[in-house]
Amino acid sequence: MLFGFACLLIANFAVEVPQDIARHLARTNETRGAFVQTKILPTGEKFVSEGTFAIRPGRDFEWRVTEPFDSLFWADREKYVYSNEDEFVEKPLSSLPFAARFDALERGDFGDFFKAFDSMYKKDGEGDEAPFHVLAKPSDARLKKVLSRVEADGTFPSWTLKATFPDGTVFSIKFDTPLTKRGEN
Numbered sequence: 001m002l003f004g005f006a007c008l009l010i011a012n013f014a015v016e017v018p019q020d021i022a023r024h025l026a027r028t029n030e031t032r033g034a035f036v037q038t039k040i041l042p043t044g045e046k047f048v049s050e051g052t053f054a055i056r057p058g059r060d061f062e063w064r065v066t067e068p069f070d071s072l073f074w075a076d077r078e079k080y081v082y083s084n085e086d087e088f089v090e091k092p093l094s095s096l097p098f099a100a101r102f103d104a105l106e107r108g109d110f111g112d113f114f115k116a117f118d119s120m121y122k123k124d125g126e127g128d129e130a131p132f133h134v135l136a137k138p139s140d141a142r143l144k145k146v147l148s149r150v151e152a153d154g155t156f157p158s159w160t161l162k163a164t165f166p167d168g169t170v171f172s173i174k175f176d177t178p179l180t181k182r183g184e185n
Contacts, residue, residue: 031055033157033177037065042168116140117150128156 032054039047051065060076071084075093082089113119119136134152138144148164154175162172 029057031177033175035176036174038170038172038174040170116143131155132159 032052034052035050037049037051048068049065050067051063053064054060054062058077060074063073065071069085072081074081078093079090080093080096113136116138117136118139119134122133124131124133131154132152134150136150138147138149146165148166150164151162152159153162154160157177158175160172160174162170164170
């Protein structure tokens with residue numbers, strides 16, 4: 001699901017997700033990868049964590065931080081679990097804000113994104129090896145108060161999602177995701 005949130009931010013300027021990106025968002029096979037999360041405060045203070053993720057469409061999602069300490073967010077269609085060395089929380093998935101929108105994302109319905117963001121998309125060439133660039137700025141007044149911009153840059157399978165907040169805090173996630181074989185989606 002978190003991957004779904006990240007992918008939700010990838011869109012072209014008008015009203016639809018570009019074909020090459022849609023192909024990666026619409027995977028029906030299990031996807032596993034690694035990530036590096038970086039949070040940089042306006043003071044320059046930097047926090048880095050690393051981990052792995054797994055997405056099994058229609059079944060579950062796992063986001064595991066392994067460095068600097070172990071924590072886990074796991075969700076299936078009914079519940080979610082968060083755990084670390086100090087706590088374990090299990091709740092119904094419906095208790096998460098906007099949980100009802102997860103199904104739409106999984107179906108490839110990005111309508112809510114296009115209502116909330118103005119976005120631009122550029123690709124430098126053809127194929128997965130060609131870098132892509134996305135810039136999305138909130139058009140929704142409530143969202144503008146908490147988020148300045150979202151950017152995505154890279155190639156498949158290695159790309160970075162970056163969010164910049166009004167106070168100058170920058171949060172980025174670098175994804176390394178294996179490509180599927182030709183014919184898989």
